[in-house]
Amino acid sequence: xxxxxxxxxxxxxxxxxxxxxxxxxxxxxxxxxxxxxxxxxxxxxxxxxxxxxxxxxxxxxxxxxxxxxxxxxxxxxxxxxxxxxxxxxxxxxxxxxxxxxxxxxxxxxxxxxxxxxxxxxxxxxxxxxxxxxxxxxxxxxxxxxxxxxxxxxxxxxxxxxxxxxxxxxxxxxxxxxxxxxxxxxxxxxxxxxxxxxxxxxxxxxxxxxxxxxxxxxxxxxxxxxxxxxxxxxxxxxxxxxxxxxxxxxxxxxxxxxxxxxxxxxxxxxxxxxxxxxxxxxxxxxxxxxxxxxxxxxxxxxxxxxxxxxxxxxxxxxxxxxxxxxxxxxxxxxxxxxxxxxxxxxxxxxxxxxxxxxxxxxxxxxxxxxxxxxxxxxxxxxxxxxxxxxxxxxxxxxxxxxxxxxxxxxxxxxxxxxxxxxxxxxxxxxxxxxxxxxxxxxxxxxxxxxxxxxxxxxxxxxxxxxxxxxxxxxxxxxxxxxxxxxxxxxxxxxxxxxxxxxxxxxxxxxxxxxxxxxxxxxxxxxxxxxxx
Amino acid sequence: xxxxxxxxxxxxxxxxxxxxxxxxxxxxxxxxxxxxxxxxxxxxxxxxxxxxxxxxxxxxxxxxxxxxxxxxxxxxxxxxxxxxxxxxxxxxxxxxxxxxxxxxxxxxxxxxxxxxxxxxxxxxxxxxxxxxxxxxxxxx
Numbered sequence: 001x002x003x004x005x006x007x008x009x010x011x012x013x014x015x016x017x018x019x020x021x022x023x024x025x026x027x028x029x030x031x032x033x034x035x036x037x038x039x040x041x042x043x044x045x046x047x048x049x050x051x052x053x054x055x056x057x058x059x060x061x062x063x064x065x066x067x068x069x070x071x072x073x074x075x076x077x078x079x080x081x082x083x084x085x086x087x088x089x090x091x092x093x094x095x096x097x098x099x100x101x102x103x104x105x106x107x108x109x110x111x112x113x114x115x116x117x118x119x120x121x122x123x124x125x126x127x128x129x130x131x132x133x134x135x136x137x138x139x140x141x142x143x144x145x146x147x148x149x150x151x152x153x154x155x156x157x158x159x160x161x162x163x164x165x166x167x168x169x170x171x172x173x174x175x176x177x178x179x180x181x182x183x184x185x186x187x188x189x190x191x192x193x194x195x196x197x198x199x200x201x202x203x204x205x206x207x208x209x210x211x212x213x214x215x216x217x218x219x220x221x222x223x224x225x226x227x228x229x230x231x232x233x234x235x236x237x238x239x240x241x242x243x244x245x246x247x248x249x250x251x252x253x254x255x256x257x258x259x260x261x262x263x264x265x266x267x268x269x270x271x272x273x274x275x276x277x278x279x280x281x282x283x284x285x286x287x288x289x290x291x292x293x294x295x296x297x298x299x300x301x302x303x304x305x306x307x308x309x310x311x312x313x314x315x316x317x318x319x320x321x322x323x324x325x326x327x328x329x330x331x332x333x334x335x336x337x338x339x340x341x342x343x344x345x346x347x348x349x350x351x352x353x354x355x356x357x358x359x360x361x362x363x364x365x366x367x368x369x370x371x372x373x374x375x376x377x378x379x380x381x382x383x384x385x386x387x388x389x390x391x392x393x394x395x396x397x398x399x400x401x402x403x404x405x406x407x408x409x410x411x412x413x414x415x416x417x418x419x420x421x422x423x424x425x426x427x428x429x430x431x432x433x434x435x436x437x438x439x440x441x442x443x444x445x446x447x448x449x450x451x452x453x454x455x456x457x458x459x460x461x462x463x464x465x466x467x468x469x470x471x472x473x474x475x476x477x478x479x480x481x482x483x484x485x486x487x488x489x490x491x492x493x494x495x496x497x498x499x500x501x502x503x504x505x506x507x508x509x510x511x512x513x514x515x516x517x518x519x520x521x522x523x524x525x526x527x528x529x530x531x
Numbered sequence: 532x533x534x535x536x537x538x539x540x541x542x543x544x545x546x547x548x549x550x551x552x553x554x555x556x557x558x559x560x561x562x563x564x565x566x567x568x569x570x571x572x573x574x575x576x577x578x579x580x581x582x583x584x585x586x587x588x589x590x591x592x593x594x595x596x597x598x599x600x601x602x603x604x605x606x607x608x609x610x611x612x613x614x615x616x617x618x619x620x621x622x623x624x625x626x627x628x629x630x631x632x633x634x635x636x637x638x639x640x641x642x643x644x645x646x647x648x649x650x651x652x653x654x655x656x657x658x659x660x661x662x663x664x665x666x667x668x669x670x671x
Binding site: 084104105106123124125156158159160260261264265267268269273274305340341342343344346347361363364365366367368390392393394395396398399419420421422423424425426427429430463465466467468469470471472474476507508509 | 557558559560561562563564565566567577578579580581582583585586591592593594595596597619620621622623624625629
């Protein structure tokens with residue numbers, strides 16, 4: 001290997017393919033090599049050559065809107081962004097000590113968190129395959145750190161199993177797998193699968209069940225050092241005289257581990273979007289929104305409440321009022337990228353086709369609730385050895401999620417005391433902020449009985465159904481609505497194109513918003529050059 | 532308030548809880564949630580409708596508007612509100628499949644006779660079943 005021709009590395013090969021055939025060829029080649037089939041991102045859009053003087057108005061300064069503005073300005077367009085709030089970022093948002101948040105209905109919270117602590121009411125974790133978002137985070141200088149998604153030491157709580165007491169994830173999962181492995185081994189040994197599986201595969205399967213399910217030589221899942229090596233020990237191995245480990249004796253019953261809370265907690269981490277590695281921005285999720293805002297500095301008009309979007313052969317006219325003064329204005333442009341959430345957009349006076357209007361009105365929104373609780377000390381770390389990750393419960397709060405940063409530090413830390421959805425979220429959202437905190441403390445105390453109330457310092461909650469600028473958290477397409485309306489919704493309606501997570505198949509994720517934005521502006525630019 | 536909440540939770544848990552499974556995609560928590568099942572119209576209103584329409588049923592306005600149910604003449608006939616609750620409207624999801632026809636009937640009767648509304652004819656489960664369609668397939 002000292003001299004002569006060496007085979008190109010995979011990276012060199014791919015880079016050569018990209019140079020010769022462009023990114024589409026690269027993507028094809030990567031897919032053929034069993035790689036990269038997990039994203040539709042093929043690089044930034046690289047738009048060029050806008051007609052001189054062509055103007056685009058972007059509605060909404062969330063990530064989709066700001067990315068559209070950034071890329072279109074680079075392509076040569078004049079860009080103006082109208083934003084309802086006095087803040088850029090949209091649902092990319094963090095609440096910190098000193099912030100004041102007023103929800104619909106008028107309840108106002110003054111956030112009391114200590115310096116450096118925060119709650120991310122909206123997005124809070126980034127999958128490693130959300131390449132668009134990761135690309136722009138890198139380009140715009142957003143520092144990312146690991147988000148501890150999967151923690152075997154978290155608690156699993158079901159009101160209907162294990163006597164209503166929380167159990168460790170690793171123990172519940174090990175006992176679920178052990179019990180299933182034992183049952184399957186029993187069926188094989190009882191010749192119940194002889195017709196379905198060849199002798200050779202039966203032998204291999206038995207070996208797998210023993211190894212995966214930690215069965216003993218009799219294919220039983222029993223209290224043993226083998227089982228304990230997955231589920232945890234009564235006394236773990238140590239040094240010296242009492243160094244020998246003692247296995248845990250009381251395995252959970254099949255009946256208990258079949259409670260759906262166990263397998264749904266396990267299956268949760270198998271979902272493509274939930275697989276590790278995941279990331280979060282250092283210092284709070286809104287570091288991303290702030291970095292995007294810096295790139296479109298000067299383009300955003302804040303406090304602009306849009307009421308009407310009209311269009312004709314010549315251009316688009318957007319009517320809006322200044323939220324603070326009530327002063328009515330109009331903005332004109334050649335084209336419009338509209339990222340306003342559908343529930344709000346559907347209430348406006350829009351000059352679009354009937355089909356587009358029907359599509360806008362066809363998508364309901366979810367209403368998740370998040371509650372941040374600042375605790376005086378990290379009792380989950382100090383008492384339970386939980387460093388990041390989640391505990392799951394079947395109560396309304398659904399989970400407790402532990403902070404991923406500043407581990408081992410003294411002083412207060414904020415944990416996520418609720419990520420409620422569906423019926424749990426409706427119930428919490430209907431409460432006053434004070435009632436929500438009380439509910440979160442009562443329910444969280446089931447998981448951490450000794451410390452939860454004792455260490456509580458202050459809390460903050462965001463019920464997305466009451467967020468004034470979205471009226472909901474995320475677009476929730478039904479399969480029927482997708483079939484009937486999606487292509488209309490993402491299609492250009494003369495001079496207007498919609499973008500945002502609602503115009504994607506990666507709903508409820510920043511990645512969906514960005515991919516939708518890139519697709520929308522690419523088509524808009526093409527249309528503008530053809531016009 | 533604390534004792535009231537806890538007492539309500541304890542009583543409601545005796546009712547059959549709805550087990551909602553994690554939707555297939557979108558950023559949500561894991562596991563199952565067994566929210567206490569509301570039964571009376573007042574309970575359903577508090578546990579569900581109030582999340583958006585507010586405790587006083589007056590709705591609210593931000594960038595968009597959540598309509599008031601209080602003193603709302605659109606509630607005079609039962610068909611329209613049944614259609615909206617069961618099938619959804621704009622950002623509001625339909626509740627057919629999430630709430631039972633009995634729950635929808637109870638809450639519609641409650642709202643039509645409270646908050647400044649006095650449409651006294653009760654909405655029945657049979658009224659709802661005539662209009663409420665079975666839920667469409669879920670997903671994002």
